[in-house]
Amino acid sequence: GKINCSVLFDYFPYPVRDPELFTEEILMEVCPEAEEWQIIRELSYLEVDDGVLYRPFCTLSNGEQTKVLLATLFLNEGHFLLIDEPTNHLDNKARKTVSDYLKKRKGFILVSHDRNFLDGCVDHILSLNKSNIEVQSGNFSSWMTNFERQQAFEETQNERLKKDISHLKQAARRTSDWSDKVEATKIGMGPCDRGAVGHKAAKMMKRSKAIEERRERAIEEKSKLLKNTETADDLKLITAEYHSDTMLSFSKVAVCYDGKEICAPVSFTVKKGDRIVLDGKTGIGKSSILKIIMGEKIEHTGNVNIGSGLIISYVPQDTSHLKGSLSDFAKESGIDESLFKAMLRKLDFERVQFEKDMSALSGGQKKKVLIAKSICDRAHIYIWDEPLNFIDIYSRIQIEQLIKEFSPTMIFVEHDEVFRQTIATQIIKL
Secondary structure: OOOOOOOEEEEEOOOOOOOOOEHHHHHHHHOOOOOHHHHHHHHHHOOOOHHHHHOEHHHOOHHHHHHHHHHHHOOOOOEEEEEEOOOOOOOHHHHHHHHHHHHOOOOEEEEOOOHHHHHHHOOEEEEEOOOOEEEEEOOHHHHHHHHHHHHHHHHHHHHHHHHHHHHHHHHHHHHHHHHHHHHHOOOOOOHHHHHHHHHHHHHHHHHHHHHHHHHHHHHHHHHOOOOOOOOOOOOOOOOOOOOOOEEEEEEEEEEEEOOEEOOOOEEEEEEOOOEEEEEOOOOOOHHHHHHHHOOOOOOEEEEEEEOOOOOEEEEOOOOOOOOOOHHHHHHHHOOOHHHHHHHHHHOOOOHHHHHOOHHHOOHHHHHHHHHHHHHHOOOOEEEEEOOOOOOOHHHHHHHHHHHHHHOOOEEEEOOOHHHHHHHOOEEEEO
């Protein structure tokens, strides 16, 4: 293909050549024409203290790095910004801040799987469908509503045409058979009688051909339908039955770093069927709380009581440990390989990916490996740490439907607001 453009493009995330440099130096590389006061102004819109400019870039949190690079890239006048997955390292508050910031900016294409984030900052959707590419005015929710309506309409049309084609096929066969039978009666008749019968047979054959043409048109019309349908097989989860209604409890637990509490003490009890989301800003200790449950030696105050014999299935945030074959991974994890790969197929994993080393998989594919493994675990409780990073929207919806249908007991950390609202039964704020 060919791309015609009249502007320069900038890409986010910007490739930082030396993270040890001061942030101000890096930003001057990103936008040489920018004045310091302009950068400080943009940072204020994104709720970032201008003190970050005078620190090494590598000392900034992932969220701060995202914000300072975005702010500076927008200062390149006349450039069109291509923003690729900006939310992966942002907590809920930061996502809202960045979404509000982007809503006031013009001239960008954004790739994101966060439905709430998209609704907050875009006014058009560029949809890469299976059979075409379309641009539609509106946000993600309006596009999704229109897409589902179109699919429902096409499914109705498809069923109608399927019946029409079957009826027309039978009608064409009957008419053709009648024509042949009438033609056969000409034998032994006089010339006048044979002419009348031949005329009648010809009319029947003409009608048969007309019916066949209608059938072919219906087949052609049917072939144009449902080309963009996104089908997703239902996932299944079988949990283990725990002997008690209460699985674990926290009493005045606070995560510590160098002897200092980094979050306020929390107390909560997890019972069967609870789906608890841990909420709080980046760095407040959400992942550490999950790791404490997993038995890692994390410094903390308070008391943690884990039920005896509790089987836990864990999806970590980090995927860098995934190496080797999927078959070996299934064996080491103690899960059924056929079931594991069937789950991956339902999560839109191509069969060709089964032969790859896991280290060569994309970020989203690695997350799907961990989620599929967890689904195959027969556990009492499921602990998921930001499971949806890099996961596409249709797979997110699949996972939501799975959790709603099978109601596993869960504690999770996730910043996708739609996912949280759909499945969480309780919010614990840190």
